[in-house]
Amino acid sequence: MAEKTRYSDAELEEFRAIILEKLELAERDYDKMRAAIMNLDGNDTDDTSPTYKVLEEGANTLSKEETGRLAMRQLKFIQNLRAALVRIENKTYGICRETGKLIPAGRLRAVPHATLSIEAKQKR
DSSP, rough: OOOSSSHHHHHHHHHHHHHHHHHHHHHHHHHHHHHHTTTTTTTOOSOOOOHHHHHHHHHHHHHHHHHHHHHHHHHHHHHHHHHHHHHHHTTTTTTTTTTBBOOHHHHHHTTTTTOOHHHHHHHH
């Protein structure tokens, strides 16, 4: 029997549903992080006494930096998920970019934006 070279349209639709669900959650989380960075949630040091303001501003800055790093990571994840949707449209989704073989469906269900098989990833 010939080795499968791509996923069927039905399988691609299953992966699309997984990706769209993850994308919706990721975008929601990203929006929350952006709101926290820009103080859109209303939590600020304006309503505290001057004694604690200096300490809170330092903690606030550190928290914003960490949230900024997390937001950048989340944005990259969103971009990877969107790229996976494009690969589904092109019917190239699930094909390892190094070996050219199909990435196992189990791996794609766990990491739907994967572009490398475990074999290729281990060689890196």
